[in-house]
Amino acid sequence: MxxxxxxxxxxxxxxxxxxxxxxxxxxxxxxxxxxxxxxxxxxxxxxxxxxxxxxxxxxxxxxxxxxxxxxxxxxxxxxxATVSRELALIKIAATPEQRAEIGSLAETFRAQMIDVGRDSLTLQVTGHTDKVEAFIELIKSYGIQEIARTGVTAISRSVKTQPDTSRLTLIY
Missing domain, CATH: 3.30.70.260 (ACT domain)
Known part of the structure; x- marks a missing residue:
């Protein structure tokens, strides 16, 4: 676990x-x-x-x-209850003709193209580890050249207070 x-x-x-x-x-x-x-x-x-x-x-x-x-x-x-995120930079092989298709996939995952070369591009994706893993799996078919990942960082969520209902009077 x-x-x-x-x-x-x-x-x-x-x-x-x-x-x-x-x-x-x-x-x-x-x-x-x-x-x-x-x-x-x-x-x-x-x-x-x-x-x-x-x-x-x-x-x-x-x-x-x-x-x-x-x-x-x-x-x-x-x-x-926490908020956790991971960052991945992924360099993939990409021809100019494939860039629109890859851009569409990236948009679905809210990933960003952060570097474009002649035969490759680098994408940045952030989110829960499951989201990062799913994105990597989806773009594997283009040919991953390099991956750099940060690992998970987490922080406790803000506590939401419940209203005190013990003194409420119901009026009919």
Whole structure:
């Protein structure tokens, strides 16, 4: 089962290496990882997608992460309402005659042509991993020359408050 774990860390040299080393020592394969600075330049946010065979193993890794000096906050957001996205840049073989057809496919997935060459073009697609995978599968027939993917990044959704109905009076 895939788990998504977010970690806020001090933005210092070597932190990423220590954190990924912890996953490696526990024999976790990191499916994807994204790292970026937050609104505070001294703090970075890491998003890991890992394959875990049991929830107890995830909890153990999270406890180990909490013990790291540079770790500020650890959260498993797998079961939470989140917004998650991935970015893929895909370079495909394309003749000038195929560009309109490829453009139509790209439009369906809200992908963008970001570079056009004589015999190829580069597309950018963002969205949920399933959407990115479906787009890649669809354009494989044109001949993929190169793919670069970011991995998943995720953030919790805003909490929607429910109105307090305990004091409402029904009038007939």
């Amino acid at each position: 895939k788990r998504t774990i977010t970690v806020l860390v001090q933005n210092r040299s070597g932190v990423l290496n220590r954190i990924t080393g912890l996953f490696a020592r526990r024999q976790y394969n990191i499916d994807s990882i994204t790292v970026g600075v937050t609104d505070n330049p001294t703090v970075s946010r890491m998003t890991f997608v890992v394959v875990a065979d049991a929830m107890e193993n995830v909890e153990q890794v999270m406890k180990q992460l909490h013990k790291q000096v540079d770790v500020l906050k650890v959260k498993d957001v797998t079961e939470e």
